[in-house]
Amino acid sequence: MAMLGKRRPPRQHSGHSGLARSAPAVPASKPSVLDEAVGADSVTIERLAHDGRGVAHLASGKTVFVDHALPGEQGVIAVHRNRKRYDEAHLKSVTHASTQRTTPICEHFGHCGGCDLQHLAVTAQRDHKRQVIKELFARQGITVDVPIELLAGESDAYRRRARLGVKVDGDGRVLLGFRARHSHRLVDIKGCPVLVPPLQALLAPLREHLERLQAPRYIGHIELIATAETSMVVVRQLREHLHDKACWERFAAEHGVVLGTWLGRETPELHWHGAPPHLVDRLGEVALSFQPGDFLQVNAEVNRQMVATVSEWLAGEPGQCVLDLFAGIGNFSLPLAAQGAHVHAVEGSAAMVERLQANASANRLDVSAEQVDLSQLQAVEALLCHSGEANSAPGARPVVERDGGSHGAWNGSWNSSWNRAWNSVVVDPPRSGAESVCRALSRRPPPRVVYVSCDPATLARDAAQLVHAGYRIARMAVADMFVHTAHMETLVLFEHSG
Numbered sequence: 001m002a003m004l005g006k007r008r009p010p011r012q013h014s015g016h017s018g019l020a021r022s023a024p025a026v027p028a029s030k031p032s033v034l035d036e037a038v039g040a041d042s043v044t045i046e047r048l049a050h051d052g053r054g055v056a057h058l059a060s061g062k063t064v065f066v067d068h069a070l071p072g073e074q075g076v077i078a079v080h081r082n083r084k085r086y087d088e089a090h091l092k093s094v095t096h097a098s099t100q101r102t103t104p105i106c107e108h109f110g111h112c113g114g115c116d117l118q119h120l121a122v123t124a125q126r127d128h129k130r131q132v133i134k135e136l137f138a139r140q141g142i143t144v145d146v147p148i149e150l151l152a153g154e155s156d157a158y159r160r161r162a163r164l165g166v167k168v169d170g171d172g173r174v175l176l177g178f179r180a181r182h183s184h185r186l187v188d189i190k191g192c193p194v195l196v197p198p199l200q201a202l203l204a205p206l207r208e209h210l211e212r213l214q215a216p217r218y219i220g221h222i223e224l225i226a227t228a229e230t231s232m233v234v235v236r237q238l239r240e241h242l243h244d245k246a247c248w249e250r251f252a253a254e255h256g257v258v259l260g261t262w263l264g265r266e267t268p269e270l271h272w273h274g275a276p277p278h279l280v281d282r283l284g285e286v287a288l289s290f291q292p293g294d295f296l297q298v299n300a301e302v303n304r305q306m307v308a309t310v311s312e313w314l315a316g317e318p319g320q321c322v323l324d325l326f327a328g329i330g331n332f333s334l335p336l337a338a339q340g341a342h343v344h345a346v347e348g349s350a351a352m353v354e355r356l357q358a359n360a361s362a363n364r365l366d367v368s369a370e371q372v373d374l375s376q377l378q379a380v381e382a383l384l385c386h387s388g389e390a391n392s393a394p395g396a397r398p399v400v401e402r403d404g405g406s407h408g409a410w411n412g413s414w415n416s417s418w419n420r421a422w423n424s425v426v427v428d429p430p431r432s433g434a435e436s437v438c439r440a441l442s443r444r445p446p447p448r449v450v451y452v453s454c455d456p457a458t459l460a461r462d463a464a465q466l467v468h469a470g471y472r473i474a475r476m477a478v479a480d481m482f483v484h485t486a487h488m489e490t491l492v493l494f495e496h497s498g
């Protein structure tokens, strides 16, 4: 019978297996995908792959991707996975280290899948990201001939939101941490130097607290969120447990954090312990209220710079019409409206549309919003098409016919007085990109499109559609939102002369 909610007594452990902070030249890698090592070889690393692994060739000529190895380095590798066209390996030793190799800032580097570029100097990480975007565009036949600007903040203590897994292992020990690279295995972490200080300070007490619970198996994960005013712990609680509920409440009171619980297995509901908090993200004069579950950019400083960059790129005469696609809670819509644009925001989540509308009214800004599935080409085309008749001059005020619902969902018919001669369109999709949106933008090009991307490969794919439709790249920036990881945000301003 399953022992859900019951704990075995923990066994004694010899200690955490995390690597000690090593000298820069000593490789800190071990395979996180634990196939048997099937061979060892001496190689020279030729370049970095887009995911941050070193690329080399074996004596046989086969390509090998080497974890945590840097261009120019020579060393002995152990292959831990054979694939048909390439192998995957880790470093056993480095005989010649790169001058760009540096000491990782985290004791869990090499085990935790969270940050896998910590062995590379931060300036070199940023150069690599710029190179990645150029290469991906080149593969699509696009030459980037504008300078790639850099938006960057602190290289540690930057992350204001994180989701930590909780697991009770076979020995009854409670693990709290992140997944290992390419694996579902949870790496038990003691600290995480990329979290903002108020969240870092919660990790040790959280671990102690989890040990005191009677049913830690009822917890799926814990989300930590910090705003300028408050820190919040949101527990994904699969089943209620009264003893543990009281423990959590004591924990929240002791550490001065807001406590929320997503309760239930299939369709969890959010419960607050105490009055629902007023959670706010501030962008200059604009205040954006949000709730757990809403999209929130993880790096507040880099997000501030991204919003400032989009606002600067789209600055123009007041009264411009801007369509903000994949708008979330209004991260770009509200600041653009604050500089005088009429903004229509479109987002797929009904809850976020509702929040966006509330944010617009609370800030007294000219933003309308609606819920649309932007993967549907027809729906996007309807958003972009001109009425062609009345009010066709740019600057006319958009009017949407509502279906009477609280979030203004599209009812399938547009009010003919809504002029959709958009001056600019902002596109900020999830990692899968914006294929349908770009197809529609190719057919009905507005003068300016700003594409904000969290996946350079789908960005390059979508950019190819736009460039083939006559857009030119006017500005480009890489935003180092996720320092020490191979992830990046990219902003591109496309212009079309019509």
Ligand SMILES: C[S@@+](CC[C@H](N)C(=O)[O-])C[C@H]1O[C@@H](n2cnc3c(N)ncnc32)[C@H](O)[C@@H]1O
Pocket (backbone or CB within 6 Å): 295, 296, 297, 326, 327, 328, 329, 330, 331, 332, 346, 347, 348, 349, 352, 372, 373, 374, 375, 428, 429, 430, 454
């Ligand atoms: C990367 S977030 C950007 C949110 C916002 N622009 C910001 O900066 O905070 C992508 C957003 O796209 C929304 N989204 C995902 N798939 C969608 C779809 N098919 N149609 C409309 N919106 C979608 C998500 O809910 C999320 O809010």
